[in-house]
Amino acid sequence: MPDCNHCGAHVSDQFARVFADEYGEVHACPSCSANAGIAEVARERAHKA
Incomplete structure (x- = not known):
């Protein structure tokens, strides 16, 4: 199950499909x-990482 890389909260598979970056990482x-x-x-946090 996907989690937010920033806060660790669980996100749905559908949320991850929409908002994850090209590596499958959810930043917000x-x-x-x-x-x-x-x-x-998410874009701002991905660029800072």
Whole structure:
């Protein structure tokens, strides 16, 4: 089961398919970022890592 790499919260397989990066890593989820900005926060965190 996929988890958010930032906060460790569980995310659904469907969420991971939509928001994971090209390596399958989820960098932001509803538990650690605003729903409206998940894609933007994920891109920012992926670039910093």
